[in-house]
Amino acid sequence: MDRQPATLSLTPGLLQSVWSMASNLRRLSSWAAGLVVAALLFNAPFAHCRDFVAEPRASSPITLHFVTWKADHPRAWDEAIQRFEQVHPHIHIKREIAPHSSTAYHDLLTQKLRNRDVSLDLFFMDVIWPAEFAAAGWALPLDEYFPQNERENFLPATIASGMYRHHIYGVPSRIDSGMLYYRKDLLEKYGFLPPATWNEMVRQAQAILVGERTAHPLLRGYSGQFKQYEGLVCDMLEFVGSHNGSFLTDDGRRSNLTAPESLQAVRFVREQIIQQLATPAALTYQESESLAVFLQGNAVFHRNWPYAWGLGNDPRHSKIVGKIGVTTLPRFSEGRSTAALGGWLYGISAYSRHPDEAWAFVEFMASPEMQKHFAIHASLAPSRLALYADPEVLHANPQYKDLFPVFQTARARPRTPVYPIVSHIFQRYFSRVLAFPETDIREEAEEADRKINRFLALFRDL
Incomplete structure (x- = not known):
C-alpha cells in the first residue's frame, strides 16, 4: 500500500500568511507568489482526484x-x-x-x-x-x-x-543533455584537439579568432543560451557543476549559489565567455538563435542539445555541413564535465x-x-x-x-513542486550578473539564496 501523505489544514489565517510571505519576496512576479498558494491548495492529498469520469x-x-x-x-x-x-x-x-x-x-x-x-x-x-x-x-x-x-x-x-x-x-x-559542438575544420587547421577544460577552450578560441580575423571578421569564439529563460539555467548548471558547485545543497534544503565554487564559475562565464568570446547579443539567445549563429559559420564553439547535430549536417539549414564535431562539455581543472539533463x-x-x-x-x-x-x-x-x-x-x-x-x-535540475519560482530566481540572478559587469556577484547571489531558501522552507515545513 502506498504511504498516504499528511493532510494540510488550510485555515484562512494560514493562507493569508502564505500569500503575504510570497508577495513580499522582492522582485518576484505576482504569478510566482500565486503558485505557492496553488501548490498548497492542490497538494498531494488531491493529486489523484478527477472531476470527470473517463x-x-x-x-x-x-x-x-x-x-x-x-x-x-x-x-x-x-x-x-x-x-x-x-x-x-x-x-x-x-x-x-x-x-x-x-x-x-x-x-x-x-x-x-x-x-x-x-x-x-x-x-x-x-x-x-x-x-x-x-x-x-x-x-x-x-x-x-x-x-x-x-x-x-x-x-x-x-x-x-x-x-x-x-x-x-x-x-x-x-x-x-548539453554537449559541445565545434568547428572541426578550424580546430584541425590550427592543430587543436577538442578542449577538455573551459580554459583550454578559451585559449583555442582566441587563437582561432586571431588567425581568422581577416577572412572571417564575424567569427566569434562561443555561442550559447544566455537569455533570461530556462535554457540559461541549464547552461549555468553546466558551468557551476563542472566547477564542483551546485545550485542547492546536497540535501536539497537550501540554496548554494554563494558557495565559492558557484561564484567562481559565474565570474568565469561573465569575464571569459560573455566578455571575451561572445557578443552582447548572446544575452538574447535561446537555442534557435545561438544555433543559427553556429550554422552560419560564425562561431567556433557552440553549446546545444543532441538535435542540433541533424540540423548542422543538413544543407538546407547549415553552411558548415561536414565541418562539425561534437564532444562532451569541458570542465574546470579540478572538476568533472557536467551536462544538464x-x-x-x-x-x-x-x-x-x-x-x-x-x-x-x-x-x-x-x-x-x-x-x-x-x-x-x-x-x-x-x-x-x-x-x-x-x-x-x-x-x-x-x-x-x-x-x-x-x-x-546527465545532471537534473532541482526537483520541487515550486521549481518554477526557484527557476525564476535563478534566471534573474544569472541574467543580471552576466549582463551588468558592475554588479557584485556575491551580493546578488546572497539575495537569490535568501529568496530561494524562503520558498524551499515554506514548502518543506508545510
Whole structure:
C-alpha cells in the first residue's frame, strides 16, 4: 500500500500568511507568489482526484487535443502522427503549437490546466515540471498504464524525471543533455584537439579568432543560451557543476549559489565567455538563435542539445555541413564535465475525457519503432536503452556511441513542486550578473539564496 501523505489544514489565517510571505519576496512576479498558494491548495492529498469520469473506449471518431511546440523537424512529426492515425483510424490528433521557449510554453500550458480545460488531452512536459503538475493535480498518474517492467527499458534518469512521490506522471519521449559542438575544420587547421577544460577552450578560441580575423571578421569564439529563460539555467548548471558547485545543497534544503565554487564559475562565464568570446547579443539567445549563429559559420564553439547535430549536417539549414564535431562539455581543472539533463515527457491531462485513447497515443509515440524514427529523422536522442545498440540509429548518429555515458550521467535540475519560482530566481540572478559587469556577484547571489531558501522552507515545513 502506498504511504498516504499528511493532510494540510488550510485555515484562512494560514493562507493569508502564505500569500503575504510570497508577495513580499522582492522582485518576484505576482504569478510566482500565486503558485505557492496553488501548490498548497492542490497538494498531494488531491493529486489523484478527477472531476470527470473517463468515457468508455468507443469506435466513434475521437479528437485528442495535443499541446506541443513547433518542431525543428516537422516532416518527422507529421509522418509520426500520420502513422498513429493509420493504426488508430478512429482517433484524430489535433496539435496546438505552443511557443518554442520552454518558459512561455509552461505559461500557456499551466493556464489551460488551471482552468481545468476538458478539451486538453495530451501535452509535453519539460523534465522539471512533473513535481509541479503532480502536486497541483494537473497530470494523470500513469502507474496502471506504465508498469515497472516497461520502465526498465528506458534510461533511469528519464524515468526518474517523471516521478513524484512514488508515482509516475510522464513517459520519456527522448533524452537531452548539453554537449559541445565545434568547428572541426578550424580546430584541425590550427592543430587543436577538442578542449577538455573551459580554459583550454578559451585559449583555442582566441587563437582561432586571431588567425581568422581577416577572412572571417564575424567569427566569434562561443555561442550559447544566455537569455533570461530556462535554457540559461541549464547552461549555468553546466558551468557551476563542472566547477564542483551546485545550485542547492546536497540535501536539497537550501540554496548554494554563494558557495565559492558557484561564484567562481559565474565570474568565469561573465569575464571569459560573455566578455571575451561572445557578443552582447548572446544575452538574447535561446537555442534557435545561438544555433543559427553556429550554422552560419560564425562561431567556433557552440553549446546545444543532441538535435542540433541533424540540423548542422543538413544543407538546407547549415553552411558548415561536414565541418562539425561534437564532444562532451569541458570542465574546470579540478572538476568533472557536467551536462544538464533535458528532454520532454508525454503527459496526459487529469481532466481529459479520453485517457485510454490518450495513452494509446503516448504508448505508440514512445515505442521502440517511433523513437528509432525520431532518432534517424530528427536526431532526437532516444530514451530507450536498446536503441543505443541499433546499427541504423548509430549510422545516422555516430556521436551517440561516444556520448552515451553523458546521457547516463546527465545532471537534473532541482526537483520541487515550486521549481518554477526557484527557476525564476535563478534566471534573474544569472541574467543580471552576466549582463551588468558592475554588479557584485556575491551580493546578488546572497539575495537569490535568501529568496530561494524562503520558498524551499515554506514548502518543506508545510
